[in-house]
Amino acid sequence: MTKPPALEARGITKAFPGVLANDHVDLRLAQGEIHALLGENGAGKTTLMNILYGLYQQDEGQVFIGGQEVDIHSPNEAIAHGIGMVHQHFMLIPVMTVAENIMLGVEPRTARSRWLGFIGQLDYRRVESRVRELSSQHSLEVDPTALVQTLSVGAQQRVEIMKALYRQARILILDEPTAVLTPQESEELFQIMRSLAERGTSIIFITHKLKEVFAVADRITVMRNGQVVGSTTPEQATEQQLASMMVGREVLLRLSKAPAHPKEAVLSLENLSVNDDRGQKAVREVTLRVRAGEILGIAGVQGNGQTELVEALTGLRPIALGQVRIGEKTLKETSPRQIMEQGVGHIPEDRQKRGLVLRYSVEDNLVLCTYYQRPFAKGLIIQHEAIEENARRLIEEFDIRTPSARTPAGTLSGGNQQKVIVARELSRPIKLLIAAQPTRGLDVGSIEFLHRRLIEQRDAGYAVLLVSAELDEILALSDRIAVMYKGEIIDTLPAEQATREEIGLLMAGVGGHKTSPARQPVEVN
Secondary structure, three states, X not given: OOOOOOEEEEEEEEEEOOEEEEEEEEEEEOOOOEEEEXXXXXXXXXXXXXXXXXXXXXXXXXXXXXXEEEOOOOHHHHXXXXXXXXXXXXXXXXXXXXXXXXXXXXXXXXOOOOOOOOOOOXXXXXXXXXXXXXXXXXXXXXXXXXXXXXXXXXXXXXXXXXXXXXXXXXXXXEEOOOOOOOHHHHHHHHHHHHHHXXXXXXXXXXXXXXXXXXXXXXXXXXXXXXXXXXEEOOOOOOHHHHHXXXXXXXXXXXXXXXXXXXXXXXXXXXXXXXXXXXXXXXXXXXXXXXXXXXXXXXXXXXXXXHHHHHHHHXXXXXXXXXXXXXXXXXXXXXXXXXXXXXXXXXXXXXXHHHHOOXXXXXXXXXXXXXXXXOOOEEOOEEOHHHHHHHHHHHHHXXXXXXXXXXXXXXXXXXXHHHHHHHHHHHOOOOOEEEEEOOOOOOOXXXXXXXXXXXXXXXXXXXXXXXXXXXXXXXXXXXXXXXXXXXXXXXXXXXXXXXXXXXXXXXXXXXOOOOOOOOOOOOOOX
16 A cells, blocks of 8 residues: 655645745655755745745645645644754754753653642753664764754754654755755765655755755755746756756856956955954954955855954954955955945845845945945935936846836845845946855856856956855855865865865865965965
């Protein structure tokens, strides 16, 4: 007798004002299957997962668990039905231990006395014992007594998976689980996923990285514009076919680029140190050169000082020690506007917090850096016609999908919000572009667009500093690669000599001239 699917969604429909997010979506997850769910931003993946996890309720359609129809109205009900979800941004309390995080909300207690009214104490030993048991059973390698804040990113993710297993989840939803992992940590995660599937756990795996689908998935479903446009297997599909299904057109997954012809240094850092919000040193004596006509990529797992480095270079954070020069000009106490006026463009890692004023229109966001300059202003008088014409031109040139130039930027998809920022930064005179995590959370179509623009900037003679946790992106775009670990540049090497394995090890702090005396550093001047 054929087993019923672990989970099945039939005809799921969900509408928000002006948007049909899910349009009669069907999804079938078999017992012990790793099922990859692909789609552009706004394709409806997140809405569907939020319905399965009880955060939204569908307008139409049915959900079945093990062949039985269920109504899920909250995450607690989803957990009760055996559904666990590991979010892209971990839901952990850093100052608590692994065991304490895992048992939050389901705390076991020792027996209490009815006569004394004694509530009973938390039974930590029982939790720690169960965590060790699950850790051994699923090769999760988690110490239940360790503080979460002392764990690597990969270990914290294992804690999140352990939380779901502790609550007896038989179905796991993993939302972009490799977004902040090194290649080695990603492979460890894939091994864990395979082990879980072999033991009967069913997994929905949401990712933008097509290579990962072929590495771990048993089946693939692709969504576009709120609908399922196809379902296939890794054996039957290619990366190019999946990308075309996601976007609805042919996509260049890897852009060709001519050799770089670097010239003079545009950005020079000498022994730069920067403190974090707690006053601790986040960037440690970094010395680098970024030259005109090249892309210097900074690789590293998020949280190793990249954010503080970019904020210091763009005037958002003070410099503790060291020197920064743009061309021949030394930057001292400068504001973001003063740095911008030195010819620096900035694509921030948090587009909504640092890149846009969400309630402003698209046309106003496109002149945030230049609204006080001609032709957009004459003295104190704003020239609305010039602003409107600028918006019309950039919307067409950068293919910004918006109902109108006066639409609030906050209502656009992530990819189109990023295009607004890129259009604004590249449409004014610059000589240095600092791009921080420029494709985070974007689909393959938006990634293709941004990669092409970065290469065009390099070929036009601009200096580009690319900061990314995406190793494939670093390898594809960079002419030189600097690896950042615990606030230091531990090695810099030509991109043509770099391998995924070597860069991945450096990202984990293994090797490099900062940690290995036997290795000679590569000249960065």
